[in-house]
Amino acid sequence: MGRPRELSPEERADLISRGYRPVEIWIPDADDRTFQEQLQQEARQIAVAPEEDEIMDWIAAVGPDNWDKP
Template structure:
């Protein structure tokens, strides 16, 4: 996928006059080896934490109470 069509000077000036501003958006590249390595590292850390404290799920359920339970109308 290439870059989007660049605006002409006139198009840019018109958008700026209407109150628009240009921004650049960066998104995660999920195919990146660096991203995948970080995900693997985080998942390994989560799994290790669960192995070290198997009661963590029960503690979280007690802590949250009924925060996410459906409320009656």
Template sequence: MPTTPKKPPAKTPRERIATRRRRLRAQGLRPVQHWVPDLRDPKVLADLRRQAKLMAQHPENDAIDDWIEQVYDWDAWK
């Protein structure tokens, strides 16, 4: 009587991740780590607000806004 093939033992999470990474690398991809501001940190939020206030006071804001309006492709958002 023929026997059914046994399933291979289950992979650990580490083995599954390694397999996935090998597959992605074979597709020409590579892992990249991104660091972003921690918006939960009050110090970070305070600094972002400070920077935004400085940017809002830039003397060329109106000229920059006018230029953006002229060159922006508004039809691309329809």
């Protein structure tokens, strides 16, 4: 897919003047084999969990602790 087209200085200035700001977002590479294996392992763990409480305990254990913080 590649990088998006770069904005001209005029386009950038226009967006900033209208209250926008640039943001760069990094996400996991879904094509990475290690990432795919981790997803498969986590899906298997969810599939065999007998109770919702166990799933929520697992999510709390593997997830960041600041999801609900402002």
